[in-house]
Amino acid sequence: MRRVGTLQRRVLDILASAGVAMTAAQVRDALGGDLAYTTVMTVLARLAHSGVLIRQRVGRAYAYAAPTDDADLTARRMHRLLDVGDDRGAVLARFVSGLSAEDEKILADLLARIDGEQA
Amino acid sequence: MPGAVLAVALLTLGFAVAGPRLGRRLPPSVAVRSLVPALAALAGSGLFVLAVTALTWLGQFPLVAAVWPWSPTVLRAHDPIPAPGAGLALAVLLVLAVSGAAAAVRRGRALLAMRHAAAGLGTVVVIDSDRPQAYATAGPGGRVVVTTGLLDALDPEQRAALLAHERSHLAHHHVWLGLVADLAAAVNPLLVPTARTVRHALERWADEDAAQQTSRRTVAATIARVALLPTPAPGPRPAPIAGPADSGPGRSALGATGGEVPQRVRALLAPPPRPARAALAALAVLAVATIAATVIVERDGEDLFERAAHPAAVAAVVPPAQPPRPGPAAVPARYAA
Numbered sequence: 001m002r003r004v005g006t007l008q009r010r011v012l013d014i015l016a017s018a019g020v021a022m023t024a025a026q027v028r029d030a031l032g033g034d035l036a037y038t039t040v041m042t043v044l045a046r047l048a049h050s051g052v053l054i055r056q057r058v059g060r061a062y063a064y065a066a067p068t069d070d071a072d073l074t075a076r077r078m079h080r081l082l083d084v085g086d087d088r089g090a091v092l093a094r095f096v097s098g099l100s101a102e103d104e105k106i107l108a109d110l111l112a113r114i115d116g117e118q119a
Numbered sequence: 120m121p122g123a124v125l126a127v128a129l130l131t132l133g134f135a136v137a138g139p140r141l142g143r144r145l146p147p148s149v150a151v152r153s154l155v156p157a158l159a160a161l162a163g164s165g166l167f168v169l170a171v172t173a174l175t176w177l178g179q180f181p182l183v184a185a186v187w188p189w190s191p192t193v194l195r196a197h198d199p200i201p202a203p204g205a206g207l208a209l210a211v212l213l214v215l216a217v218s219g220a221a222a223a224v225r226r227g228r229a230l231l232a233m234r235h236a237a238a239g240l241g242t243v244v245v246i247d248s249d250r251p252q253a254y255a256t257a258g259p260g261g262r263v264v265v266t267t268g269l270l271d272a273l274d275p276e277q278r279a280a281l282l283a284h285e286r287s288h289l290a291h292h293h294v295w296l297g298l299v300a301d302l303a304a305a306v307n308p309l310l311v312p313t314a315r316t317v318r319h320a321l322e323r324w325a326d327e328d329a330a331q332q333t334s335r336r337t338v339a340a341t342i343a344r345v346a347l348l349p350t351p352a353p354g355p356r357p358a359p360i361a362g363p364a365d366s367g368p369g370r371s372a373l374g375a376t377g378g379e380v381p382q383r384v385r386a387l388l389a390p391p392p393r394p395a396r397a398a399l400a401a402l403a404v405l406a407v408a409t410i411a412a413t414v415i416v417e418r419d420g421e422d423l424f425e426r427a428a429h430p431a432a433v434a435a436v437v438p439p440a441q442p443p444r445p446g447p448a449a450v451p452a453r454y455a456a
Contacts, residue, residue, distance in 0.1 A: 078246045081236050081264050087229040090301060093288040095253040095281060096346045099380055106381040111343040114336060
């Protein structure tokens with residue numbers, strides 16, 4: 001049951017970032033192609049049935065689309081700002097950079113000291 | 120010239136060793152303002168000296184010499200740097216130039232991506248997310264990006280400290296200063312430790328600015344608290360602001376005091392940094408001496424190539440063009456004696 005939930009979320013992600021309607025075959029390919037076509041189709045149908053996705057007929061197949069509005073787009077765009085890799089990290093000034101396990105211990109001690117002195 | 124080239128190499132090495140130590144003694148803003156121009160100058164000098172050295176060898180090849188033109192004989196006669204050394208200089212120059220170009224391209228692309236991603240948003244962008252994250256971007260139009268996940272974990276005074284820290288990055292163009300240090304290190308790997316010192320000093324500078332607005336203790340507590348926040352999503356740890364050769368979590372040679380984040384907290388719990396004129400003077404001497412040696416290399420190189428380009432020298436190798444003399448075949452047969 002939990003796996004279905006994750007798959008639903010992945011399918012929604014794909015359709016949301018695509019911004020256009022996709023057929024079941026296209027969604028399956030986007031997921032990596034190692035899932036059964038019927039599995040993907042079932043998930044899409046279920047989402048369309050519960051009103052989360054919009055289903056439209058394209059030729060002989062159905063295409064599914066995630067509903068979008070401005071707020072949704074802005075939120076998605078803003079969340080992309082949180083993906084900071086090595087290259088992006090070099091052009092930003094981050095408040096706290098990577099720590100080692102040893103650092104964590106040292107910091108916990110320091111914080112305890114600060115809080116203790118404050119009390 | 121060989122003496123001056125060696126001097127540049129040794130002085131760069133000296134700076135590479137002394138830079139981090141001296142930089143750590145200086146107040147952070149002074150460290151950044153002195154180390155970044157020095158790094159740029161040293162990186163430039165290194166490339167320049169390598170280029171001149173390589174050219175004294177390349178210029179000896181007839182194909183190359185013909186382009187200017189130079190006399191390869193003169194260059195060979197004065198051969199300031201033996202061929203294997205100059206050949207090595209060329210190889211090193213090419214490797215470093217490619218490394219520098221690659222680093223610049225990657226960072227240029229990342230800058231554009233960030234600009235595109237943040238376009239149209241305000242100066243402080245608050246993102247609704249559980250992931251604790253806060254950073255400042257490069258100007259113009261620099262922004263502070265922070266998540267609700269991070270803000271919710273701090274009390275109002277700590278939030279003020281966080282924002283003051285990030286605003287200091289924007290006000291003093293720290294991202295650009297860090298980029299100069301990065302590129303200098305990409306173009307001269309000896310400068311990697313100094314570039315790392317600059318990165319640390321940039322954070323310390325922002326910490327001190329934030330401490331002015333709140334208190335040293337508040338900023339120290341904010342840093343420690345933020346660093347210890349658990350990241351909810353299972354994924355890789357945030358990548359550190361790393362130098363070109365650094366890909367792991369922040370490490371320092373001073374194991375006992377921990378990496379850079381604990382050092383920042385400790386520095387804020389200690390008295391404020393005081394001017395260190397001796398350290399600053401030492402840095403200045405190293406940088407100026409390197410530039411002076413580079414100027415000598417340039418002067419010597421210019422002399423050498425001027426001599427090689429002198430018309431008499433060139434003529435000895437490439438005879439001047441002579442008008443064609445009519446041969447016997449030019450005289451029609453019936454007039455031949």
